[in-house]
Each structure stands twice: as structure tokens, then as C-alpha cells.
Amino acid sequence: MVAYHQCAFIFFSGLTLLNRLHNVDWHYLRYSAIYIIPAALIGIFGLLNLPTLWLNSFIYSVTLFYGFTWLLNRGIKSQHVWADRGLLILGGYIAGISLTGAPLMVAVYMRNVSKYQLRDTLFVLWFILVSIKMTTFIALSVDLHFLTALTLLPIAAIGHMLGLKAHNAIMRNDLLFKRWIGGGLVTVSLFGLWQLYSKLVQDF
Template sequence: MTLLDFSLYQILAIALVFAWTGFVRTGLGFGGAALGLPLMLFIHNNPLLWLPIIGVHLLFFSGLTLFNSLHNVDWQYLRYSAIYIIPAALIGVFGLLNLPVLWLNGFIYSVTLFYGFTWLLNRGINSQHVWADRGLLILGGYIAGISLTGAPLMVAVYMRNVSKYKLRDTLFILWFILVSLKMTAFIALSVDLHLLTALTLLPIATIGHILGLKAHNAIMRNDLIFKRWIGGGLVTVSLLGLWQLYSQFVWDVMKSNGLI
């Protein structure tokens, strides 16, 4: 599937969503996929269309950071956390390629709904013990593997263990590693990477990326207000998505039983 398969209105919506993901990715330093994928599923409901495209963009933008900021990465904590994150992420990739689309979308919307409520209600994801850190890293890695939306869980741990001056650059390197593993699995299993679509959307995402860089300091100064607004939007989108999936499930059940 390419952009030509969509209507003009859908193409405009896709452009806005990818500009948004680029903005969030650099404005917050994480969350581009978590805040963009639920919107993309309203346009086309198969995650395997969007995730390779998001992956290409993540590799490109995190690669820029990798080139310029290797000196500002907390390599010690990155190596430590990778022991828990990477195996879980590989298991998540297996789930992405084998679970039904309806289940995958329900999982993505449910995770996003959780994030939305935590941000809307200002209930941060916190851990005070090593075992809790490990649990969040494993869960975040699994969610990242299945949908690339596990960032908020891993960030909660990284914020407590990595200097704020090194946090964003360290996270970008983590995203680069995780997405590289995911894309390698896609290639090995002959999943369509939709490279032409990804490259077509790259300039649009770049606009959001640049705007996010410019807005980063302002967002960090107003982090609570920004996240509450975003949280409210995520709750709304996720509830609508779950309702749509429930309606589709009921319709399919009734149809399969000859009730309609």
C-alpha cells in the first residue's frame, strides 16, 4: 500500500499526524510513536503498515542524534538496561507478527489509554525499587517490540537513573537500537517496509522535528500543562478506538452466527 491508495483527505491527515510525531519526538524526547500510532490506526487499521514507516523515521532522526551526541550518552546505564529491554522487545516483535490485527489494535489503544490517564491526572509512572525498575524496563521493552509505544514506561526508569543532561541523547540511542532490531526482524521475515511511503513522509516529519527542537525548552518549562492536554487527547482517541474495535467485534460475531 502507498499514499496513492488513500484519498486526498486521508493523505492530508497522514501528513498532519507524521508532522505531529516528529514534533513530539524532539519536543519531549520520546513518545512520537505512542502519540501518533493511535491516530494512524484511524486512517488505516493495520499496525504493520505504520510501524515500518515510523521505524525508518526513528532510525533517521535518532541517527542524527547518534552522530552528534555520542559523547553525551550514559553508556553504563544503557548497557545495564539493555539486558532487560532487548529480550522483551524481541518477544514483542514476535507477537506483532503473529497476533490478529484486532488484538493488536486493542492492545495499542489500551496502552495509550493508560498513558493518557496518567498524564491527564498527573499520575506519573514511578518506581522506587530496583525490582520495579526491572519490571518497567521489561514491560516497556515488550510494548516497544509489539507497537513502539513502550517509551513512557522506560523513560520513567531512565529519568531516575540518568542525568537530565544526558537523558534525551541516551534515549535516542536506545530508540535507535530497538528500532534497528525491529527493522532487522521485519527484513528477515520479508515484511514490507513501505520505504517509498516512508521517504515521501520524511520531509513532513522533518518539519515537525525542527519545530519540536525549537519548542523543547518551552515544553519542558510547561511540562505538566502540555502533558495534561495531550493526556486528555489520548484518552479521547483511545476510547473512540476501543469503541470502534468493540463494534467491529460484535458485528463480526453476529455475522459469523448468521444474525445479520
């Protein structure tokens, strides 16, 4: 089901951005793309070639890190240009592997993009990254299970609409929401890493 969430994202983010392109910070998007896109391509190459056990361990570890930062209310912050570039490169690489590099890149964008343009600019960035990943998969003849993904679009549509309605409520309780999500991510990631460890021990 590699295509499902990415097809859904392309479809619904495209609808969201249809009338919002005028509110995108194109200048910073072009600047940051110099660091993000090459790193994302390297990440995609790793996704297609690295062992599954390594990839799963990496994804769970990154998610565990995010979970702890949210649970403990410790944000990812950038205060210097060199740190910005490092976070953009690392975020791009992680996004290429699993599309979980968002918090690293958002930390940089929040410092350099107006809050009124932030959401729309990030939507365009995600759209570009997902499009690059999907195009690469198609070029390399990766089985995308495309028809199955299309049949699940109505379910994604329900989630999309509920997410839009829940957005304002979440923003009013941002700290509490992040702590609950952080706790959930920590639990799931630790369980996932334990399963990988148990499988590795059994194989040996």
C-alpha cells in the same frame, strides 16, 4: 506504512546523535539492555503473529493508561530494583509491539541516569530498538513500503524541526502540555476501543 515513522526516527535520531555520543550513559544502557532487548524481541514476534484485533486493543489500552496518568498528573515511578527490572521488561515488550513503551522505561532511566545524559541515552535506546525491529521485518520479508516512506521524509523533517523549536516552550509548561495531551489520548483511545468493540459485535 509500518516503515514510515520508524525510518524517519532512525534517520533523524541518527543526525541528532551524530555529535552527542560522548554524552551517553553507556554503562546503564548496557545494563538495562539485558532486560529490554529480549522483551522487545518477544513483542516483535507478537506483532507479527497475534491477531490484529488483539494488537489494536492492546495498543489502545496502553495509550489510554498513559492518557489517564498525564491527564490526572499521576507519573509512573519506580523506587526499587525489582520494580525497575519489571518496568524495563514490560516497556521493552510494549516497545516491540508498538514503540509505546517509552514512559515505562523513562521512569526507570530518570532514576538511574543523570539528567544531563538522559535525553541522549534514551535516543540511543530508541535507535537500537527501532533498528532491531526494522532488521527483523527485513529478515522476515515484511512489506515495508520503503519507497513511500522515503517520499514522506521531507514532511517528517518539517515535523522534526518544529518539534525541536517547540521543545523548550513545552518544558516551560510541562504540566499543562501533559494534561492536554493526556486528554487527547484518552479521547482517541476510547473512540478506538469503541470502534473495535462495535466491529467485534457486528462480526458476531
